[in-house]
Amino acid sequence: MKRHLISAADLTHDDATLILDTAEELARIAGRSIKKLPTLRGRTVVNLFFEDSTRTRISFEAAAKRLSADVINFSAKGSSVSKGESLKDTALTLQAMGADAVVIRHPSSGAPHRLATSDWIGGSVVNAGDGTHEHPTQALLDAFTMRRHLAGGPGGGPTFHRGPGDGTGRDLAGRRITVVGDVLHSRVARSNVALLTTLGARVTLVAPPTLLPIGVEHWPCEVSYDLDRALAGCDAVMMLRVQSERMNAAFFPTEREYSRRYGLDGTRMAALPEHAIVMHPGPMNRGMEITAEVADSGRCTAVEQVANGVSVRMAVLYLLLGGNEPAVTTHRTEESK
Amino acid sequence: MSTTLIRGAQVLGGETRDVLIDGGLVAAVGTGLAADGAEVYEAAGQILLPGLVDLHTHLREPGREDSETVLTGTRAAALGGFTAVHAMANTFPVADTAGVVEQVWRLGRESGYCDVQPVGAVTVGLAGKQLAELGAMADSAAGVRVFSDDGKCVDDAVIMRRALEYVKAFDGVIAQHAQEPRLTEGAQMNEGVVSGELGLRGWPAVAEESVIARDVLLAAHVGSRVHVCHLSTAGSVEIVRWAKSKGWDVTAEVTPHHLLLTDELVRTYDPVYKVNPPLRTEADVLALREALADGTIDCVATDHAPHPHEDKDCEWAAAAMGMVGLETALSVVQHTMVDTGLLDWAGVADRMSFRPAAIGRLAGHGRPIAAGEPANLTLVDPAYRGVVNPAGFASRSRNTPYEGRELPGRVTATFLRGTATVRDGKLV
Numbered sequence: 095m096k097r098h099l100i101s102a103a104d105l106t107h108d109d110a111t112l113i114l115d116t117a118e119e120l121a122r123i124a125g126r127s128i129k130k131l132p133t134l135r136g137r138t139v140v141n142l143f144f145e146d147s148t149r150t151r152i153s154f155e156a157a158a159k160r161l162s163a164d165v166i167n168f169s170a171k172g173s174s175v176s177k178g179e180s181l182k183d184t185a186l187t188l189q190a191m192g193a194d195a196v197v198i199r200h201p202s203s204g205a206p207h208r209l210a211t212s213d214w215i216g217g218s219v220v221n222a223g224d225g226t227h228e229h230p231t232q233a234l235l236d237a238f239t240m241r242r243h244l245a246g247g248p249g250g251g252p253t254f255h256r257g258p259g260d261g262t263g264r265d266l267a268g269r270r271i272t273v274v275g276d277v278l279h280s281r282v283a284r285s286n287v288a289l290l291t292t293l294g295a296r297v298t299l300v301a302p303p304t305l306l307p308i309g310v311e312h313w314p315c316e317v318s319y320d321l322d323r324a325l326a327g328c329d330a331v332m333m334l335r336v337q338s339e340r341m342n343a344a345f346f347p348t349e350r351e352y353s354r355r356y357g358l359d360g361t362r363m364a365a366l367p368e369h370a371i372v373m374h375p376g377p378m379n380r381g382m383e384i385t386a387e388v389a390d391s392g393r394c395t396a397v398e399q400v401a402n403g404v405s406v407r408m409a410v411l412y413l414l415l416g417g418n419e420p421a422v423t424t425h426r427t428e429e430s431k
Numbered sequence: 432m433s434t435t436l437i438r439g440a441q442v443l444g445g446e447t448r449d450v451l452i453d454g455g456l457v458a459a460v461g462t463g464l465a466a467d468g469a470e471v472y473e474a475a476g477q478i479l480l481p482g483l484v485d486l487h488t489h490l491r492e493p494g495r496e497d498s499e500t501v502l503t504g505t506r507a508a509a510l511g512g513f514t515a516v517h518a519m520a521n522t523f524p525v526a527d528t529a530g531v532v533e534q535v536w537r538l539g540r541e542s543g544y545c546d547v548q549p550v551g552a553v554t555v556g557l558a559g560k561q562l563a564e565l566g567a568m569a570d571s572a573a574g575v576r577v578f579s580d581d582g583k584c585v586d587d588a589v590i591m592r593r594a595l596e597y598v599k600a601f602d603g604v605i606a607q608h609a610q611e612p613r614l615t616e617g618a619q620m621n622e623g624v625v626s627g628e629l630g631l632r633g634w635p636a637v638a639e640e641s642v643i644a645r646d647v648l649l650a651a652h653v654g655s656r657v658h659v660c661h662l663s664t665a666g667s668v669e670i671v672r673w674a675k676s677k678g679w680d681v682t683a684e685v686t687p688h689h690l691l692l693t694d695e696l697v698r699t700y701d702p703v704y705k706v707n708p709p710l711r712t713e714a715d716v717l718a719l720r721e722a723l724a725d726g727t728i729d730c731v732a733t734d735h736a737p738h739p740h741e742d743k744d745c746e747w748a749a750a751a752m753g754m755v756g757l758e759t760a761l762s763v764v765q766h767t768m769v770d771t772g773l774l775d776w777a778g779v780a781d782r783m784s785f786r787p788a789a790i791g792r793l794a795g796h797g798r799p800i801a802a803g804e805p806a807n808l809t810l811v812d813p814a815y816r817g818v819v820n821p822a823g824f825a826s827r828s829r830n831t832p833y834e835g836r837e838l839p840g841r842v843t844a845t846f847l848r849g850t851a852t853v854r855d856g857k858l859v
Contacts, residue, residue: 180741180744180745180749181745181746181749182744182745200746201748202746202747202748202749203619203629203630203631203700203747203748204629204631204700204746204747204748205746205747205748207700208700208701208745208746208747211699211700224630225630225631225748226630226631226632227629227630227631228630281630284628284630307626307627307633308622308623308624308626308627308633308635309623309624309625309626309627309628310627312624312627313627313628
């Protein structure tokens with residue numbers, strides 16, 4: 095593993111598989127009554143959030159605490175940052191306090207990259223979402239969720255809807271994933287295209303042309319403007335959050351028109367193959383990109399994704415900070431018997 | 432005033448000649464010249480050029496003396512081989528009155544390193560709403576002929592039309608920063624494959640090209656002349672080429688950095704590469720070089736834009752746009768145009784001295800190297816190879832994109848009206 099996690103595109107197939115397999119082992123902790131490992135005892139993880147994101151922050155916080163790390167939450171709101179303190183001075187402050195890892199969420203694309211390549215800070219940097227660039231741990235938890243549901247059996251061939259833990263050692267070779275929505279502004283889409291492709295999946299992006307970036311034809315995926323055509327034969331469909339304010343900038347005419355053309359409702363869900371899952375990174379705009387009927391159906395993995403997020407983030411922190419021995423040694427030994 | 436003899440230089444890269452300077456003028460150009468008591472510059476293997484003229488320099492004074500002053504900026508200019516620079520109007524206060532342009536002009540005279548020709552703002556406060564007193568600036572001691580809201584685009588078509596018409600009365604020119612504002616709201620870098628991957632808001636080529644297209648049509652309609660600042664795209668080249676083919680009075684400049692660097696560098700997220708207009712693609716770079724070679728683009732202008740360290744020592748979106756360029760301009764031009772065979776040294780003299788001086792209507796600069804002409808001269812050692820080290824810059828700012836890069840050529844001497852401002856590559 096590298097020292098930082100900045101971009102899903104930096105992960106090799108082996109890196110990604112190692113993280114996901116480690117997450118599978120760590121996920122078993124969640125089933126215990128005492129959900130805690132001593133692995134990162136004495137280490138300090140700082141959640142440095144320049145943008146409100148309670149979900150992502152508490153997910154990282156839970157992950158670090160389950161590994162016994164000390165967690166400091168630094169929110170830019172109400173801190174010196176809102177008084178004009180620079181990223182650099184904030185970083186130097188954290189460095190002085192002895193942060194072993196900094197989990198950063200920032201509205202500016204590239205801020206985590208800048209932090210990791212500067213000499214401002216010595217610890218590991220984990221990108222928890224930067225502007226409209228990347229959100230690698232989201233892609234990892236999405237891949238983790240897909241792998242559990244969609245990875246083939248040991249002898250090859252599809253074996254769908256398997257129980258937790260069955261993803262170990264597998265990838266997403268040949269799986270077809272459709273990602274729908276505001277790709278232009280989505281760090282989730284960028285990270286997912288990179289990671290899912292690395293894991294062997296075939297990704298199709300679906301959006302109105304206004305919400306696709308210039309140059310998307312050079313991405314390692316297919317692009318479609320037609321949701322109905324893209325749904326047939328896909329193994330997972332991921333609905334991205336679409337902010338209704340986008341219509342004020344003429345990205346689409348009205349919420350209703352967006353919803354009609356690019357929203358997932360019961361009728362469209364029925365057109366999916368029987369095994370296909372519906373994913374959403376949250377928070378959902380019910381009635382916009384997804385109807386309540388779909389969101390509350392058994393095929394929607396949104397809540398499962400949240401749970402998997404903690405396991406994946408534990409794995410990332412463990413691998414960046416912990417070391418080289420297996421994550422859950424005793425557990426592993428017992429299982430291999 | 433002392434007498435100076437430059438011995439054995441290749442004049443404009445051609446014949447080897449001695450050049451005698453006396454009383455601020457070129458006294459003689461010939462072979463075997465001798466002068467008792469003259470200070471001698473042995474210039475074998477070196478190129479003698481007319482003093483370079485920059486149409487686009489940000490000296491930051493008044494208002495942002497933390498990034499540059501007229502004194503530090505003109506010292507940087509002299510080291511870069513310039514004998515005249517045009518100081519852009521986006522200072523604090525804005526150079527939109529006779530008072531401010533005269534102040535900048537006077538500071539330039541006091542510096543003594545390089546002539547400073549102020550550029551006047553087109554509109555009051557660069558706000559694009561009301562014409563500044565262009566006539567008062569033209570009639571002032573500064574004698575302003577170039578007007579620009581650079582940093583901002585004169586995007587209102589009526590204001591642009593009126594400005595183009597109005598400056599005809601005193602042979603002025605409007606230098607347009609071509610940037611359609613609505614298409615570039617929040618723009619961070621060139622819009623293309625790289626911006627899509629990096630998730631940085633794009634600055635599309637069409638935002639520049641559409642304004643240039645409108646402006647050349649306006650200039651043709653009212654019979655005035657327009658100058659395009661820092662042209663950066665292959666499409667802009669096509670439009671200027673077309674306008675020139677119509678016989679319209681359109682001129683254009685390109686910066687050294689747009690001749691060399693591409694948006695691939697933004698992948699580092701290092702704000703030293705953040706500039707406006709943004710670094711474009713390799714195809715744009717090649718089109719710009721070709722257009723500078725064939726004369727479609729008239730001149731090289733630095734867009735020297737100093738910024739204090741803290742304005743670049745931050746995340747990309749928070750960083751200021753701009754690069755310093757005076758001290759590296761000639762080396763970049765040698766690297767991209769001369770060493771590639773696209774332009775000879777006579778061409779460099781044309782694009783970096785004769786033409787910019789003519790566009791700015793600058794008397795005394797951009798003159799041939801001949802007896803009786805003002806001795807504004809630059810001596811270049813083209814064989815020199817060096818690594819750019821901003822610690823040695825005379826500019827108060829260090830925001831160069833070339834740090835650590837090897838570039839050819841070095842200005843060994845600069846003469847302003849016969850007086851050396853640079854000797855042996857060092858400020859006098």
